[in-house]
Amino acid sequence: MDKLVIAGREFDSRLLVGTGKFASCQLMAEAIEMAGAEMVTVALRRVDIENDNDDILSAIDRSRYLLLPNTSGARDADEAIRLAKLARAATGIEWLKLEVTPDPYYLLPDPVETLRAAEILVRDNFVVLPYINADPILAKRLEDVGTATVMPLASPIGSNQGLKTRAALEIIIEQANVPVVVDAGLGLPSHAADAMEMGADAVLVNTAIATAADPAEMARAFKLAVEAGRIAFKSGPRAAAIKASASSPLTGFLMDG
C-alpha cells in the first residue's frame, strides 16, 4: 500500500484509532496493535485526586504510536487552545486533533470556533488535524490557514451510522490538497472500506472497535477493510451502470446453429 504523508511524516497505516471506551487498557493495547495503527488519539482530563486511576500512557508504546491528543471537551476556540497547550506540554510534540463540540447531543463541531482556533494554533507551530462537519468550503478555509489534514465526519461521533455525508465527502476529497481523514460515525469495516474506495486518505475509528465484543478482532477487520479500500481506489474502480454488461463472451454459444 502507498504511504500516507501528513505534515511531512510518512505512515504505512491509514487507520487511526481512538483509545476511548475500551473496557481496559489491556484491550486497548491489543486493539491498536491488531489495527496496525501508527497514530492513536488520546484526551486530556483532570486527574481524579481521590481515586488515582491507571494511566493510559503506560499502555501505549510511544516508540510505535504517534500520540494525537484531542481537544475534546472544548466548547470554544479558547478552551481548545488551552487544551492544546497542555497537551503539548505533556507530549513534547505539536500534533493535535482539534475538536470544538459545544453541542452535547450530536457532538457536532463548531465550524467558526474550529477555524478560529486552527488559525491561532498553526501560527503557534501546531500540526493541526481538525475534526469538522463535512463542509467543503470549511475544509478549504482550514487548508488555507495551514492545517495538516481535514477530518470530516461520516456521521455523528459514536453513532455507527456510516457515510451519511457521502455527497459532501466526495466534494471535499475532490478538492483537498491535504489528506482527508474520515473521522466519526464509521460503524463497520464496510463503512471504512467505502470511504477509502471513495478516495479518503485515511479513517479514524474508535467506538466501533472499542465497543465490539472482541475489540482486537474488530480492529483487524478494520485494518483489512482500510487496506482493501485503498488498494481498490488506487486500482481505478469503474462506475456503476444501469444496464448489464456481459462478463463472458457473447459469441460461440453451443445453441448457435
Place this chain on the structure above:
Amino acid sequence: MTMLRINGTDREFPAGIPHTLTELLEQLGINQATVVAEIDGKIVERQSFAQTRLSSGQAVELVRFVGGG
C-alpha cells in the same frame, strides 16, 4: 494554613506544606511523570515541578491523558 484550589476543589494544608508542586503531588499520591500542571492558568513544565513554589490562594489544575477518540 495554605489554601489551594485543586481541580476546582478547595483544599487546606498545614502552613507551609506542601512547599512545591512536587511535594503536593507526593502528598496527593499522584505519579508526577504523567501529569501536566497549570497554576493560575499558566502551564508549568514538568522539569520545573520541583522548583515551583506554591502559595496560598493559588488555583492548581492537574491533568493527564485518558482514552479518547
